[in-house]
Amino acid sequence: MKFKSPPVNSLSLEFLTEFSIGLEKLENNRACRGVIITSAVPKIFSSGLDITEMCGKSVEHYGEFWRAVQEMWLRLYGSNMVTVAAVNGSSPAGGCLIALSCDYRIMAENPKFSIGLNEAQLGIVAPFWFKDTFVNVVGHRIAERSLQLGSLHPAPEAQRLGLVDELVPEEKLMEKAAAVMAQWLALPDHARQLTKTMMRKAVLDRLVAHREEDIKNFITFVSKESIQKSLRMYMEMLKKRKS
């Protein structure tokens, strides 16, 4: 799957819905046993959740948007397929969540590309299931420090922390992703799938059990004037940085 929503592959409601439907179709296709996720936008894997979806909208819209974010994660993290992220650009916040939800992460070895859960820098808080996914990849201590500081890690640091599994030159990224996919697909599906479920079930079940409460929390949180102000200021900062 190649993300192609310029300029930055931000995860809008439309993008998330299309991504989830795409994953569902592949999941239901018995001929498809694995998926490599990458980007067709130069230098950007995904800029994370589309901030405009969380600014100045109705309560109904926030609810619909958050349900779509949850749905995407439940499908990807809970997928029976082998999932490999070929991270060919920067990947903050929700973009990082997509990579973390895959079975294996390969990143282009460009120190200008960074990845991490930087929510704290925006004055917002990564939800518990973002945190759980992060902890399952890098461990509690690294996740705690990185989350509190809202760190975006340049590619070499991300590899040192275990946030990505390996770095390769950009031109070799897809070749390497295909080799990793072949290695994982060499195992019998049922054994690999049951093992994956065993490792991920508790974290998936936690969101399923608290899904409606999580939506309510998101709506309450994002509707606060202080949070709206932080998000507006962040968007302004992004635009100013450009000019």
Ligand SMILES: CC/C=C\C/C=C\CCC/C=C/CC(=O)SCCNC(=O)CCNC(=O)[C@H](O)C(C)(C)COP(=O)(O)OP(=O)(O)OC[C@H]1O[C@@H](n2cnc3c(N)ncnc32)[C@H](O)[C@@H]1OP(=O)(O)O
């Ligand atoms: C108790 C708590 C309970 C509940 C809490 C629940 C929930 C709260 C948590 C919600 C979780 C949120 C997770 C997220 O994903 S938030 C999004 C975080 N993303 C970022 O911080 C990335 C911001 N973008 C960048 O850093 C750069 O754009 C990037 C490095 C990706 C690319 O840089 P480049 O220089 O190539 O492009 P830009 O000129 O910066 O951007 C081009 C245009 O795109 C716009 N843009 C960028 N990112 C976003 C985005 N995420 N959403 C919307 N729009 C985005 C940018 O403004 C530019 O627009 P124009 O100026 O061209 O109009």
